Amino acid sequence: MEALAVLKQAFVKTFGHADGLTVVRAPGRVNLIGEHTDYNGGFVFPMAIEFDMMLAARKRTDQVVKIHSIDYGSTVEFTLDCPLTYDTKELWSNYLRGVLWAMQGAGAHLGGMEIAFLGTIPQGSGLSSSAALEVATAVAVRHLTDFNISQPDLALLCQKAENEFVGMKCGIMDQFISMLGEEGHALLVDCRTLDYEPIPIDLGGYQILICHSGVKHSLVDSAYNQRRQECETGVRILAAHFPAVQALRDANLEMLAACAAALPPVIYKRCHHVITENERVLKSTKALKAGDLISFGQFLNQSHDSLRDDYEVSCSEVDLLVDLARKVNGVLGARITGGGFGGCTVNLIKGEAVEEFLAQVIPAYQKETGIKAQVYTSKAASGAEIL
Numbered sequence: 435m436e437a438l439a440v441l442k443q444a445f446v447k448t449f450g451h452a453d454g455l456t457v458v459r460a461p462g463r464v465n466l467i468g469e470h471t472d473y474n475g476g477f478v479f480p481m482a483i484e485f486d487m488m489l490a491a492r493k494r495t496d497q498v499v500k501i502h503s504i505d506y507g508s509t510v511e512f513t514l515d516c517p518l519t520y521d522t523k524e525l526w527s528n529y530l531r532g533v534l535w536a537m538q539g540a541g542a543h544l545g546g547m548e549i550a551f552l553g554t555i556p557q558g559s560g561l562s563s564s565a566a567l568e569v570a571t572a573v574a575v576r577h578l579t580d581f582n583i584s585q586p587d588l589a590l591l592c593q594k595a596e597n598e599f600v601g602m603k604c605g606i607m608d609q610f611i612s613m614l615g616e617e618g619h620a621l622l623v624d625c626r627t628l629d630y631e632p633i634p635i636d637l638g639g640y641q642i643l644i645c646h647s648g649v650k651h652s653l654v655d656s657a658y659n660q661r662r663q664e665c666e667t668g669v670r671i672l673a674a675h676f677p678a679v680q681a682l683r684d685a686n687l688e689m690l691a692a693c694a695a696a697l698p699p700v701i702y703k704r705c706h707h708v709i710t711e712n713e714r715v716l717k718s719t720k721a722l723k724a725g726d727l728i729s730f731g732q733f734l735n736q737s738h739d740s741l742r743d744d745y746e747v748s749c750s751e752v753d754l755l756v757d758l759a760r761k762v763n764g765v766l767g768a769r770i771t772g773g774g775f776g777g778c779t780v781n782l783i784k785g786e787a788v789e790e791f792l793a794q795v796i797p798a799y800q801k802e803t804g805i806k807a808q809v810y811t812s813k814a815a816s817g818a819e820i821l
């Protein structure tokens with residue numbers, strides 16, 4: 435059965451009938467390049483994918499909120515008469531609670547509602563199922579409450595929900611692309627100004643292939659927050675010499691070299707990644723616009739090497755997946771995508787080479803790790819929409 439039919443059926447089973455429903459879809463995303471640059475005020479280049487979150491919502495006449503997770507088969511209920519608080523049992527519900535909390539804080543007049551949702555985005559794999567859930571919730575609640583807010587500002591509230599309510603200090607990329615993605619395009623986003631440029635994903639005989647390593651190391655959230663702190667330390671040291679540096683986005687390699695003696699080696703490496711990664715994003719989008727896929731692939735490779743060596747957010751399994759992919763004739767580039775410590779790789783691959791990828795990479799990876807990696811392909815999808 436189609437996801438929409440499953441959603442409606444489950445809504446009716448849980449809440450009685452399907453009258454007055456608002457149905458929203460919000461996509462996951464794959465970041466093509468620009469990793470750990472968003473919270474440094476820099477550039478990212480994600481595209482929305484065809485895997486998504488589908489959410490149905492309806493107003494109630496009281497202040498009670500009921501939310502049903504179809505995939506987890508679990509329902510939570512709370513009242514808006516009390517302040518919204520973190521749920522230590524049904525952790526999934528905090529993404530929705532957080533969005534309600536952030537929207538309320540921004541002035542939305544919330545009332546009771548019934549919500550059911552399900553998703554096809556693999557969870558915890560770096561394809562941003564969490565942001566898709568937040569964005570789907572926000573778009574539905576905006577519609578139900580007639581809250582007047584722009585798309586980028588609503589994406590910022592979703593980020594606030596994840597940062598301050600859930601406790602994951604992510605940048606703006608995931609919520610932004612899930613909200614504003616455009617079919618057939620990836621978005622070059624300036625995460626400082628939130629200006630963005632849709633760039634056609636016109637790959638000729640090539641395609642984007644996503645490969646899930648099947649691992650998620652538990653340190654991901656704590657290490658992510660630690661990387662942010664290391665970047666802030668780097669900014670403080672660089673700013674002492676170059677006051678114009680307010681974020682690593684403002685620094686360049688000459689400045690880094692000039693401050694090398696003052697920077698602890700680990701901080702130097704973190705800054706080196708962010709500075710070079712920002713440059714790679716801009717060079718990549720230029721290459722893509724010029725149809726130069728060879729260079730684009732090389733930038734993807736350099737990005738991975740920098741994330742592995744300088745930023746130290748890869749892991750042995752993902753490194754293996756990348757190394758195996760690069761041996762396939764027809765793979766122009768392969769790198770880790772998402773926050774790190776497991777999750778997915780993104781590969782730029784010739785259409786005819788996909789069979790070889792499946793025949794070589796997947797068995798070799800399984801032989802070494804005992805894990806069967808999952809492969810996904812997706813065109814660039816559109817951002818959140820009311821169906």
Ligand code: ADP
Pocket residue numbers: 503504505506525526527529552553554556557558559560561562563564565567772
């Ligand atoms: P990612 O965003 O990379 O997929 P996260 O750890 O940030 O990984 O978010 C995953 C969490 O989001 C899940 O543990 C769950 O709480 C919530 N989530 C994602 N998809 C669903 C779903 N289909 N149903 C319920 N909760 C979901």
Ligand code: MG
Pocket residue numbers: 562563564565
């Ligand atoms: Mg997430």
